Amino acid sequence: MASKQQKYAKLEAHSGYTGLWKTDLSNACIASPGFCCTSIFCSWCVSYHLRKRALHNDMTRYLCCNGDWPCSGRCGEQSCPEFCLCTEVFFCFPQSVASTRWMLQDEMRLQxxxxxxxxxxxxxxxxxxxxxxxxxxxxxxxxxxxxxxxxxxxxxxxxxxx
CATH class of the missing domain: 1.10.287 (Helix Hairpins)
Structure with a gap:
């Protein structure tokens, strides 16, 4: 778990991001209607797939909720990351979606x-x-x-x- 100073520094860094998302949230369903329909009918599967893709299919990099919660890293993620990710997207769906978005935002420096x-x-x-x-x-x-x-x-x- 990061210290408060590290979290504030990370938030401050976000204000300097200059990249833009290819598609903003208000146009996402129009840009990819098939993917949008899939997410409506199987949102957990889509969230799992997107996080795995954001990790570049390297599940050794997986950390529960991307390290955003005090319990992150203490849930046995390293011993069975696929199961832990399944558990995260099923029981903490909103957080899993947000964590993946924030992960991509930090990696690509998107505002x-x-x-x-x-x-x-x-x-x-x-x-x-x-x-x-x-x-x-x-x-x-x-x-x-x-x-x-x-x-x-x-x-x-x-x-x-x-």
């Missing part, structure tokens, strides 16, 4: 557009709202909160897959 930042922020907010709704529904046992949690979770999933 986000303002629209990209808005889309990413909305996806994170929807995922956190869904999580809070599920917690509230579990604690209260309220059917309305449970329905709200299901709705928020579906909206968050649609945002992540789009």
């Amino acid at each position: 986000n557009t303002e629209c990209d930042n808005c889309i990413i922020g909305t996806m994170f907010a929807a995922q956190y709202l869904a999580c809070l709704c599920w917690i509230a529904a579990c604690i209260s046992g309220n059917d309305i909160l449970n329905d709200l949690a299901i709705l928020a979770d579906n909206i968050a999933d649609i945002l992540w897959c789009s």
